[in-house]
Amino acid sequence: MLRTAIVTTVLMAALAAPLAVRAGGSGAAAQAPAPITSAEAAPFLGEWILALQGERGPGTFNLAVKVENDKVVADLVTEATPAQRITSISKTAKSLLLSYSFPYDNMTVDATITLTPGTDGKVAAQIDFAGGAYTMTGTASKKEKAK
Secondary structure, three states, X not given: OXXXXXXXXXXXXXXXXXXXXXXXXXXXXXXOOEEOOHHHHHHHOEEEEEEEEEOOEEEEEEEEEEEEOOEEEEEEEEOOEEEEEEOEEEEOOOOEEEEEEEEXXXXXXXXXXXXXXXXXXXXXXXXXXXXXXXXXXEEEEEOOOOO
């Protein structure tokens, strides 16, 4: 249900958004993120709960970031969807970027998760759907390991 509401909103916004927004910017050259190494990903490795809010309400996402065969990968799970494998992972100066796409109604919707550590020890989380046509923001909390 949450996925349907999100995807419907994303698709409506993407169709109404100007071409420049759907193409990922305002025409200015965007700086390409650098590939990430397992050492650079170390602060982000583990299981996370993303508590996000968008125009259509709240959403909770489970994100597991790990290293497999010397490559940083992630799995994203929501209440309404099976695991989504994410293999396009990069970084900026402060943030981890996880880009993926998912099928919906014979279309492909692109999405990017951004995790940004703050100076207060909290991690900001954001998911941009369809090049920013719909955005959810909130926090990411690392799951505690079972003892």
